Amino acid sequence: MKNVARLGMLAVMMAGAVSVAPVGAQDEVVVGYSAPGLVGAQLEIQQGLVDHAEAKGWTVLTTTSGGDPQKQIDDINTFIAQEVKAIVAVPDDSAGICTAVKAAQEAEIPFYTIDRSPQGCAINMTVLSDNYLAGQQSGEAVAAHLKEKYGEEKGTVLEVTGNLGQNVAQLRGAGFNDVLKQYPNVTVITKTGDWDAAKGVDIVRDVASTEETLDAIYLHSDSVYIPGTLQVLQQLDLAKPRGEEGHIFIAGVDGSPAALQGIRDGLVDQSSSQPIPDFGIIVNYIEMELNGQPIEEGEVIEEGALWSPARIENSEVGPQLFLATTSVGPDNVDDPRLWANVASEREAEATPTS
Helix, strand or coil, rough: CCHHHHHHHHHHCCCCCCCCCCCCCCCCCCCEEECCCCCCCHHHHHHHHHHHHHHHEEEEEECCCCCCHHHHHHHHHHHCCCCCCEECCCCCCCCEEEEEHHHHHHHHCCCEEEECCCCCCCCCCEECCCCCHHHHHHEEEEEEHHHHCCCCCCEEEEEEECCCCHHHHHHHHHHHHHHHHCCEEEEEEEECHHHHHHHHEEEEEEHHHHCCCCCCCEEECCCHHHHHHHHHHHHHCCCCCCCCCCEEEEEEECCCCHHHHHHHHCCEEEEEEEEHHHHHHHHHHHHHHHCCCCCCCEEEEECCCHHHHHEEECCCCCCCEEEEEEECCCCCCCCCHHHHCCCCEHHHCCCCCC
């Protein structure tokens, strides 16, 4: 249930967050969107936002930082100078983005993030996957595999993280490790990958070639790490299909096209799929605030949506809408609602036939 009292407390905590004046339907709404490097699932995240905004007749100005936090701040300062109605960002640096948040708030421009939350400053709202749940789902899949393999939860697991300066990687790691730390006979080797595919390749090669037995690999982003991981395992003659002796169980977060194809091929086992195109529903909440309606915490339900039920929670960084992730395996890999399948269908429709 919605809790108005807690929202009142939030208003006190969020003294720096911007309240915005209502706009009429005739007013042009221009949103500035600051993306990090368009790698992994980030291109689909951007497209989802653009699609949702354009459905309202809005204009989205897009910039890409290329993974450079300072460039992202500079890009947002440009949006401020252009007097956009709202700013949406996927932070390169969850703490560093607060410099840009402060500048936007001083200019009385509401600030939102998707995919990643800020750290250390309050904004108008964040929409993101439940990254802790995603890590849990992958951890539970790995634990179930180890129990099936050995009769108990034991073995060696490699974890390739994202950028641990970002709350997304922190949560994906926490959810995964909170499951596996229940089993003292499971050893987790954690290596920092920084969302860098080349680093991921080096990590998998080093660990897979030195560990006598590697039972499973957990990737914070299968979008980034799956292609290189499979290539390395093939080079080391360790890419054994599911069900064969020596198979290394592979789990990850994102639900990327490469991960889903890997599941179909028997080389990947599980992926916690994000509702990536639906991050764009942030525009509904931007519209609410532009029209003077408050964002209230509580359950969000949309019939037929994989991410439903979701929830809005108040926090020290502002309201956060957590969309549920979906654990994908061989049994549901072809679900047409998964974002990778949606993207593949769109690409197929856009490809001319001879």
